[in-house]
Amino acid sequence: MKTVLIGVVATMLSVSAAMAADLYQPAPEPIQAAPVEAAPAEVAGGWYLRGDVGYAFTKLRGAHFYQGPGRYVRDFDRADLDDSWTVGGGVGYQINQHLRTDVTLDYLGKADFSGSTSGSCGVSTNCTSRDVSSLTAWSLMANAYVDIGTYGAFTPYVGAGIGGTQVRWDKLKNTSCSTSNPDDCDDSFDHDGKRKWRFTYALMAGTSIDLTCNLQADVGYRFRHVLGGDMFGYKANGGPGSDKGLYLHEARAGLRYNFNGCAETAYVPDYPVEQPVYK
Incomplete structure (x- = not known):
């Protein structure tokens, strides 16, 4: 009987140990959430200021004037305008990634004009005139640009603009001399210069270059067509005169400062990692 009792106790102890082994499972390692990095917030748009300098290759499309008792219109035989420099500034808005x-407001520096006509004068029936003047101009333009895409630090763009240009002609000095004897000349005299606002349109292309997050260099080309208008007034049986408009081919460089150009760091709440609960 004692032997049987010992066997039963040993069997019960073995079964209990096996059941305890089945019930016990080691606690799993806690799962750590991957760290969330701060992401830059996309900038939808913002205001910017710009400043530009450039060199303008100018072309005067021609000039004409009234002459004689019959007041008939004559073209200048020659009408040339020197190249000049430009400087300007403006304010703009970046609407989205591709549109701004x-x-x-731009200023065209002094560009010298020289021209000539032929005909009779006081010293001969065959004379050639020498006409000299100069002009400056202010242009006020509204512009729109398409930023094609960003490739590293470079963003090429195209654009167009419309507005007005106030062309300011200085006095035109006229001297007529005998064609056969250039030293035999009439007295020189001046025509009053004219100034007038004229319709202007522009086409642009270039590249923006990121210098910092809110500062960009801008290198490009601009074409402007300024319509014709008054040039000088009447005097000594000649005038008034008008020019036929200007073509301006400009190489430009400048800077743009974007007030909302730097990406902001997105806020990520620092929540504690929730530990798993085991039951």
Whole structure:
């Protein structure tokens, strides 16, 4: 009987140990959430200021004037305008990643004019005149641009603009001399210069270059067509005169400062990692 009792106790102890082994499972390693990195917030748009300098290859499309008792119109035989420099500034708004617009005010520095006509004068029936003057101009333009895409630090773009240009002609000095004897000349006299606002349109292309997150260099080309208008007034049986408009081919460089150009760091709440609960 004692032997049987010992066997039963040993069997019960063995079964209990096996059941305990089945019930016990080691606790799993806690799962750690992957760290969330701060992501830059996309900038939808923002205001910017710009400043530009450039060199303008100018072309005067021609000039004409009234002459004689019959007041008939004559073209200048020659009408040339020297190249000049430009400087300007403006304010704009970046609407989205590909579209922006601005308003600019530009100044065209003094460009010298020289021209000539032929006909009779006081010293001969065959004379050639020498006409000299100069002009400056202010342009106020509204512009829109398409930023094609960003490739590293470079963003090529195309654009167009419309507005007005106030062309300011200085006095035109006229001297007529005998064609056969250039030293035999009439007295020189001046025509009053004219100034007038004229419709202007522009086409642009270039590249923006990121210097910092809110500062960009802008290198490009701009074509402007300034319509014709008054040039000088009447005097000594000649005038008034008008020019036929200007073509300006400009190589430009400048800077743009974007007030909302730097990406902001997105806020990520620092929540504690929730530990698993085991039951």
